[in-house]
Amino acid sequence: MHTDLNRIDFVKRLYFFLLVSILVFSSCATTTKDFLSPVAYDDSLSIKEKLEYFGAMEVTVDLPECYFDGTKWLEAMTKLVSEAEDYILISTFLGSSSPNLENFYKTLISKAEEGVKVYFIIDGTSSYDMTESQYYMTPLYFLREHGIELLEYAPLSAMRIINPSAMIIRDHRKLLVVDGKKAAIGGMNINYISLGAGEGKTQRDSMYLFNSTELAKALRDEFIAIWNASSVEKMKAEDFPVYKSEKQEYDAWLFNRGTGSDDSISGMYGSLIASAKESIVLLPYLPILNDDMARSVKNASDRGVDVDIVMPVDLRGYAKGGLYYYFPKLLESTGATVHISVEDKDGNELPLLHEKMMVVDKRYVVIGSANFNFRSMELSHELALVIDSEEFASILLKHVEDIKSNSFELTKEMAQELKDEESSFFSYLFMYYGG
Numbered sequence: 001m002h003t004d005l006n007r008i009d010f011v012k013r014l015y016f017f018l019l020v021s022i023l024v025f026s027s028c029a030t031t032t033k034d035f036l037s038p039v040a041y042d043d044s045l046s047i048k049e050k051l052e053y054f055g056a057m058e059v060t061v062d063l064p065e066c067y068f069d070g071t072k073w074l075e076a077m078t079k080l081v082s083e084a085e086d087y088i089l090i091s092t093f094l095g096s097s098s099p100n101l102e103n104f105y106k107t108l109i110s111k112a113e114e115g116v117k118v119y120f121i122i123d124g125t126s127s128y129d130m131t132e133s134q135y136y137m138t139p140l141y142f143l144r145e146h147g148i149e150l151l152e153y154a155p156l157s158a159m160r161i162i163n164p165s166a167m168i169i170r171d172h173r174k175l176l177v178v179d180g181k182k183a184a185i186g187g188m189n190i191n192y193i194s195l196g197a198g199e200g201k202t203q204r205d206s207m208y209l210f211n212s213t214e215l216a217k218a219l220r221d222e223f224i225a226i227w228n229a230s231s232v233e234k235m236k237a238e239d240f241p242v243y244k245s246e247k248q249e250y251d252a253w254l255f256n257r258g259t260g261s262d263d264s265i266s267g268m269y270g271s272l273i274a275s276a277k278e279s280i281v282l283l284p285y286l287p288i289l290n291d292d293m294a295r296s297v298k299n300a301s302d303r304g305v306d307v308d309i310v311m312p313v314d315l316r317g318y319a320k321g322g323l324y325y326y327f328p329k330l331l332e333s334t335g336a337t338v339h340i341s342v343e344d345k346d347g348n349e350l351p352l353l354h355e356k357m358m359v360v361d362k363r364y365v366v367i368g369s370a371n372f373n374f375r376s377m378e379l380s381h382e383l384a385l386v387i388d389s390e391e392f393a394s395i396l397l398k399h400v401e402d403i404k405s406n407s408f409e410l411t412k413e414m415a416q417e418l419k420d421e422e423s424s425f426f427s428y429l430f431m432y433y434g435g
Helices: 001-027 047-053 068-084 099-114 140-146 158-162 162-166 192-196 215-232 265-275 291-302 318-332 374-378 392-405 412-422 426-435
Strands: 056-063 065-067 087-092 117-123 149-153 175-178 182-186 207-208 251-258 279-282 306-311 337-340 359-360 362-368 379-386
Touching: 047 251, 047 265, 056 117, 065 068, 065 392, 068 099, 068 182, 068 192, 068 207, 068 279, 087 099, 087 215, 099 117, 099 140, 099 192, 117 140, 140 149, 149 215, 158 162, 158 426, 175 215, 182 215, 182 362, 192 251, 207 362, 215 251, 215 379, 251 265, 265 291, 265 359, 265 362, 265 374, 265 379, 291 306, 291 318, 306 392, 318 337, 318 426, 359 392, 374 379
Parallel strands: 087 117, 117 149, 279 306, 306 337
Antiparallel strands: 056 251, 065 207, 087 175, 175 182, 182 207, 251 379, 279 359, 359 362, 362 379
């Protein structure tokens, strides 16, 4: 068993070494220029006009149910699945089973055996999960034996090395659609560390559940698009009906960076940051920014906007070393106030903060799967939803204050000390291109 684990670990490390090499040599093909686009800075345009210019699909949504604990989201998701009558669509970046997830998968299988159509997309890196899930996970191929349509997006293999884009572009989206009525997006994977570790042990993260047929239809269409682009077995929209939409309380704009999409998540973030008048609150995971992204944030800081970044340090060696290398530049290049959330007030290590969120001027909210870093802007399939709602913004800002109560402010002296003593340039490169 020990030899098998060593072999698996070697394969994972080899894959990530190859991935970093490919990413470094192919990075010139990507761009984040939309962060500094003249359109983003055009004061004559409304937020709506800017977002639609960069590819947004306008929808209306209700105030979502917010889940900030993986155990509670697992319970809610299992209940949603158990109540499905027609179809279930699930997409996740890292998908696997573990003891606490077995009931969820049994429920999913039961619905499929009842005749409910169940389609499930996982990214091809799921079997290479390097989080704590690797010690508990069971691959999901067994679902196919029970009538569930399972698609592994861009599975990793030696043959794919000859086509680097097939290794670089990953499907990082997380979504759930049930019966064309309920839709959920956010940052939680369906694996041990996101959902199955148990209350108080799962990563700190978020999922948002909407009763919005407009959003459900949009997510259904995106799911079908990536499925049909990746599978010989095609889905037909008419087999997955949606219901007559009723205009809901809040205007929202959906960005999908995926197959055949020209949506610019860079342009979305750039437009909101450039339009900020008073405040920007960012919860990024692995915020390794390129010059365009950093300049966008610095422009806001320079014109007097309060920019707060509340972030974790992933204490795994490679991630920690990469962030420590970047810390001084993060402060200098953005002008932001950076809060680090790692321990509680008593010095106990907190679960990793994995949320992706931005709130602008206590009104515009960004949620979804996209990290605020170079890779999510340009090298992954991502979902991001912008919602115009002071009520929703207020809920999330209170949540952020709770997180900040167990954080410390990163000073320039502290950032430089961490870089000098514990950083890794190679880890920084990996996080920049592959994190």
